[in-house]
Amino acid sequence: MWSCCTTQGKEILYSNNYTYIDLAVDSNGLWAIYAAEQQENFLLVSKLDADRLTIQKTWNISVRHRDYGNGFIVCGILYLVKDVVSTTTIIDFAFDLYRKERLFVDLLFRNPYHQNCMVVYNHAETRIYSWDNGHLLTYPLLLK
Numbered sequence: 001m002w003s004c005c006t007t008q009g010k011e012i013l014y015s016n017n018y019t020y021i022d023l024a025v026d027s028n029g030l031w032a033i034y035a036a037e038q039q040e041n042f043l044l045v046s047k048l049d050a051d052r053l054t055i056q057k058t059w060n061i062s063v064r065h066r067d068y069g070n071g072f073i074v075c076g077i078l079y080l081v082k083d084v085v086s087t088t089t090i091i092d093f094a095f096d097l098y099r100k101e102r103l104f105v106d107l108l109f110r111n112p113y114h115q116n117c118m119v120v121y122n123h124a125e126t127r128i129y130s131w132d133n134g135h136l137l138t139y140p141l142l143l144k
Contacts, residue, residue, distance in 0.1 A: 011035035013043075015069050016084060016117070024073040027123045031073050035065055045078055045097060061095050068093065070119040072128065075143065081109055084116035112137070 013019040013035045022033040030050040036042035043065040046058040061078070069084030076098045083089035088110055094103040113133035120129050121141075128139040 011037055013065060014071070014084075015066050018117070019070075022071055024071075024120065025123065026073050026075055026121055028076050033071050033073070033078065036060065040064060040066055045073075045095075047097075059095075059097055059100070063093055063095075070116065072119050072121045073097075074121045074123075074141070077103065079105070079107075081116075081119055084111055084119075085114050087111060087114065 011020065011034070013022060013033065020034065024031040024033060028047070030048040032046045032048055032055075034044050034046075036044050041062060041064055043061045043063050044058055045061060047056045048054065049056055063080070065080075068080040068082055069089075070081040072079055072081075076096065078093075078095045078097060079091050080093040081089060081091050082093075088108065091105060091107040091109050094105045095101070096103055111130075111132055113135050115133035116130050118129070118131040121127075122129055126141050126143060128141060130137045130139070
């Protein structure tokens, strides 16, 4: 067991040492983002049946997930936020779950209060919401 990145047999997902699983909702449904057991270079994303909470499909993505601070899914694309404590950071990892391919992105992202513990996409409002050191922030999106 990899003791520096596990607690009670569960793999830590991001660099913040507190997240074991990240749930996401987009226009395609409910997703679970989590670490592959004892595999620091692989991230798992499962599409869930929202009524039964059963796994419909799982993707095994090659990425050092602990190099990132948070993640979210928009239109079937997984995005990873590099850092959640720096004022300015980037989203430099995106993976299209349906096409099964990495997308190269370099998007600016801000954590103005230096402790962003949640980043989620709200598909009804086409916005990113984040919870940054007690402050709820919204980021409007223009989807193409």
